[in-house]
Amino acid sequence: MKITTMPWVLALCLCLLLPFGSSANAAGKSTKNHVYEWKLAESWPEDLPIFGGAVDKLIKYSHELSGGRLKIMTYPKEHHGKAFGVLEMVRSQQFEMGHTASYYWKDKDINTLFFTTLPLGMIAPERYAWFYHGGGLELMQKAYEDHRVLAFPGGNTGNQMGGWFNREIKSLDDLKGLRMRVPGLAGEVMKELGVRTVNLPAGNLLDALESGTLDALEWVGPSLDLGMGFHRTARFYYTGWHEPGTELQFVVNRAAYNKLPEDLQNVLKAAMRLAAYDTYIESYHASIENLAVMQREYPNIQIRAFPTDVMRALRKETLKQLQTIADTGSPLTREILTSLQDYQRKARVWTRISDQAYLNNTGL
Amino acid sequence: MKITTMPWVLALCLCLLLPFGSSANAAGKSTKNHVYEWKLAESWPEDLPIFGGAVDKLIKYSHELSGGRLKIMTYPKEHHGKAFGVLEMVRSQQFEMGHTASYYWKDKDINTLFFTTLPLGMIAPERYAWFYHGGGLELMQKAYEDHRVLAFPGGNTGNQMGGWFNREIKSLDDLKGLRMRVPGLAGEVMKELGVRTVNLPAGNLLDALESGTLDALEWVGPSLDLGMGFHRTARFYYTGWHEPGTELQFVVNRAAYNKLPEDLQNVLKAAMRLAAYDTYIESYHASIENLAVMQREYPNIQIRAFPTDVMRALRKETLKQLQTIADTGSPLTREILTSLQDYQRKARVWTRISDQAYLNNTGL
Numbered sequence: 213m214k215i216t217t218m219p220w221v222l223a224l225c226l227c228l229l230l231p232f233g234s235s236a237n238a239a240g241k242s243t244k245n246h247v248y249e250w251k252l253a254e255s256w257p258e259d260l261p262i263f264g265g266a267v268d269k270l271i272k273y274s275h276e277l278s279g280g281r282l283k284i285m286t287y288p289k290e291h292h293g294k295a296f297g298v299l300e301m302v303r304s305q306q307f308e309m310g311h312t313a314s315y316y317w318k319d320k321d322i323n324t325l326f327f328t329t330l331p332l333g334m335i336a337p338e339r340y341a342w343f344y345h346g347g348g349l350e351l352m353q354k355a356y357e358d359h360r361v362l363a364f365p366g367g368n369t370g371n372q373m374g375g376w377f378n379r380e381i382k383s384l385d386d387l388k389g390l391r392m393r394v395p396g397l398a399g400e401v402m403k404e405l406g407v408r409t410v411n412l413p414a415g416n417l418l419d420a421l422e423s424g425t426l427d428a429l430e431w432v433g434p435s436l437d438l439g440m441g442f443h444r445t446a447r448f449y450y451t452g453w454h455e456p457g458t459e460l461q462f463v464v465n466r467a468a469y470n471k472l473p474e475d476l477q478n479v480l481k482a483a484m485r486l487a488a489y490d491t492y493i494e495s496y497h498a499s500i501e502n503l504a505v506m507q508r509e510y511p512n513i514q515i516r517a518f519p520t521d522v523m524r525a526l527r528k529e530t531l532k533q534l535q536t537i538a539d540t541g542s543p544l545t546r547e548i549l550t551s552l553q554d555y556q557r558k559a560r561v562w563t564r565i566s567d568q569a570y571l572n573n574t575g576l
Numbered sequence: 577m578k579i580t581t582m583p584w585v586l587a588l589c590l591c592l593l594l595p596f597g598s599s600a601n602a603a604g605k606s607t608k609n610h611v612y613e614w615k616l617a618e619s620w621p622e623d624l625p626i627f628g629g630a631v632d633k634l635i636k637y638s639h640e641l642s643g644g645r646l647k648i649m650t651y652p653k654e655h656h657g658k659a660f661g662v663l664e665m666v667r668s669q670q671f672e673m674g675h676t677a678s679y680y681w682k683d684k685d686i687n688t689l690f691f692t693t694l695p696l697g698m699i700a701p702e703r704y705a706w707f708y709h710g711g712g713l714e715l716m717q718k719a720y721e722d723h724r725v726l727a728f729p730g731g732n733t734g735n736q737m738g739g740w741f742n743r744e745i746k747s748l749d750d751l752k753g754l755r756m757r758v759p760g761l762a763g764e765v766m767k768e769l770g771v772r773t774v775n776l777p778a779g780n781l782l783d784a785l786e787s788g789t790l791d792a793l794e795w796v797g798p799s800l801d802l803g804m805g806f807h808r809t810a811r812f813y814y815t816g817w818h819e820p821g822t823e824l825q826f827v828v829n830r831a832a833y834n835k836l837p838e839d840l841q842n843v844l845k846a847a848m849r850l851a852a853y854d855t856y857i858e859s860y861h862a863s864i865e866n867l868a869v870m871q872r873e874y875p876n877i878q879i880r881a882f883p884t885d886v887m888r889a890l891r892k893e894t895l896k897q898l899q900t901i902a903d904t905g906s907p908l909t910r911e912i913l914t915s916l917q918d919y920q921r922k923a924r925v926w927t928r929i930s931d932q933a934y935l936n937n938t939g940l
Contacts, residue, residue, distance in 0.1 A: 225808050273846060274893060276831065276839070276842040277842065277843060277846055279839050284813060306666070332938055335931050335934065335935070336701070337700070337701075337734075337856070337857065337860045338860070340857045340860075341860045341861040341864060344854070344857055344858075344861070345857070345858065345861035346861065361643070361776050369932050370701075370930060370931075371930035373929075373930075399687070424600070433930065434926065446702050449929075451929050451933035451934060451937060452929070452933070452934050453934065453937065454937065456805065456931075456934050475640070475643050477639040478641065479641060482637060482640070482641055482850060485850060485854075486846060486849060486850050486853075489692065489850075489853040490708070490849075492701070493701065493704045493705050493708055493709070494708075494709065496701045496702070496704075496705045496923075496926070497705040497708070497709035497710065499926050500702075500705060500922055500923045500925070500926045501922075503926050503929075504922050504925065507925075515929050516708065517933055517936075517937045518937065523937055523938065527938070542580050546885065558864055558865075558868050559860075559864045561864070561867060561868065561871075562860070562863045562864045562867050563935065564935065564939070565697050565737075565815050565867075566735035566737075566797065566815070566816065566863065567734075567735050567820075567931065567932075567935075568931075568932065568935040568936070568939075569815035569881055570699065570815060570816050570820050571734050571927065571928065571931075571932040572881075572932070572936070573815060573881045573882065573887055574696055574817065574891070575928070575932075576889065
């Protein structure tokens with residue numbers, strides 16, 4: 213007897229020492245002691261605040277909630293060199309997932325444009341409500357179906373500022389000939405208003421603004437602008453119109469996702485959702501703190517809103533361009549745009565009598 | 577050899593069949609197959625929308641993320657009969673946790689007042705930023721230390737409306753003698769402005785408003801007001817001032833929490849945090865939808881903001897009452913209030929130039 217019981221005890225001890233135990237999943241396949249090692253490609257460089265923080269949060273939550281069974285390793289831009297290749301690298305399973313911004317792929321597939329932000333679009337809580345209760349998340353899956361990825365909210369920057377300007381914009385005329393860094397759809401809108409849009413690498417922007425090569429530029433908001441140093445040279449900081457609630461995206465290779473056991477799919481979904489919300493709040497806080505620093509160190513910064521004629525022209529041109537996108541797009545393009553615009557119209561009625569009315573009525 | 581290897585295999589099989597595997601936690605105690613069954617007491621009745629939804633989300637996330645090892649059963653008010661006894665029942669471990677609103681305990685312990693909302697206080701994203709980055713969460717633990725519970729954000733209602741009024745408030749004089757249901761600190765402020773505050777059970781409110789026993793009442797906002805039916809009788813719906821971003825609370829018995837293995841503590845914390853954010857967004861959506869329903873069915877509802885003299889008086893009286901609370905409170909009372917007010921002042925500078933400026937500048 214003695215000689216046969218010993219191995220039982222040893223085997224049991226061995227089991228107890230396995231890092232996270234063992235069991236059979238519903239499909240009868242043992243998965244409980246399998247560690248899934250995933251690689252994530254970021255569209256951003258290593259040291260980018262807030263954006264990189266979203267990925268750190270995802271990694272931490274995935275690790276904690278899976279008992280170490282879902283291990284995500286991140287590869288910022290320096291490692292793969294393709295900020296705008298993230299979707300393709302995730303599609304081809306070079307990476308299981310990515311952290312990026314959906315609107316980067318608009319030239320490849322216009323249907324991906326709408327999930328990050330739109331000029332004159334929704335603010336963060338409106339956009340989250342659309343994603344989670346207004347059909348947005350489902351439409352995002354439809355848009356990404358052919359790209360073989362699933363897409364999820366990846367953190368909101370909050371309302372982005374309209375940009376740093378070396379001179380004041382008093383009317384529409386002041387935009388004529390203005391050399392400004394403003395990419396994307398907003399850039400196309402501003403071009404129609406007479407702005408000469410310029411594209412420069414991030415590292416050259418401050419110099420260009422200082423030397424007058426650029427008259428103006430938009431970046432994000434105090435959360436990221438402080439580190440860029442624009443406040444040390446530009447005098448005017450304009451409030452936003454073009455990215456009112458920019459939501460980043462996690463994209464996940466569908467085949468890789470389907471290989472995860474159900475419990476780890478739930479962990480991944482919860483970790484992404486929590487990282488996204490947390491990033492919105494961290495970004496809000498960083499803007500609060502950094503704006504205070506800017507104003508303390510450079511008390512002469514003038515914060516301005518664009519005058520009414522500029523806002524009217526921006527709205528008119530934005531609507532025109534969205535109409536062209538709808539007219540030249542697929543039925544899905546129109547379905548997404550209609551869903552967004554209908555939801556925004558309804559949502560804004562509430563926002564106007566809740567937070568906006570409160571803020572206006574307590575600004576005495 | 578053969579006779580001794582068999583038991584190894586059997587032992588290994590046995591291990592694989594354990595429902596969630598076995599392992600040793602840091603303290604060396606096997607916990608991986610133990611199911612923790614927790615009871616949660618709600619301050620709300622069974623059918624209350626949004627509030628009850630926060631608990632449903634908590635239960636779902638806890639279950640999914642723990643592989644069924646953290647099972648939370650909920651007991652709405654009907655089961656224990658003590659809406660305002662939740663803190664005491666959690667303290668005494670009759671329930672491991674509760675879902676409630678911190679400001680219910682202000683008469684028992686003034687330091688608990690500040691964590692739900694304050695008249696003329698922070699809107700939801702400002703408040704979350706304070707909780708998670710401005711020291712709010714740590715101060716909440718300090719305030720609850722003697723009550724032997726941990727406290728966490730439990731879902732935000734968003735900006736609450738100022739209430740339903742049978743007649744228009746054109747100036748401060750119109751508040752004199754007005755019979756209004758408005759509890760808490762806001763009620764005390766309005767009393768000083770001449771309002772006769774009345775308290776009635778929820779079930780009697782609609783009748784009282786219809787019959788004229790009440791001239792006005794505040795409840796939450798469209799998310800919950802629609803179901804109460806106030807819009808069918810009152811003509812004026814006033815925008816908010818007194819609960820600009822009401823955060824509910826999860827309270828957790830500290831001893832019960834400490835008995836959870838570390839991985840389930842992480843699951844519980846993540847589930848509460850996610851349920852809270854989700855509830856904010858669900859509430860935002862419900863207000864959007866319900867406001868649209870109200871306005872469609874009762875197009876004569878007049879939405880109004882209180883006039884400037886009323887807002888000035890509300891602000892003056894609120895600040896006076898907060899000063900009295902600070903003066904008569906403990907050093908911790910003053911620490912919490914100072915933290916809140918300093919953070920709000922700084923946060924509002926950002927809110928004013930981001931979402932508020934955007935909303936104002938796009939309302940052409």
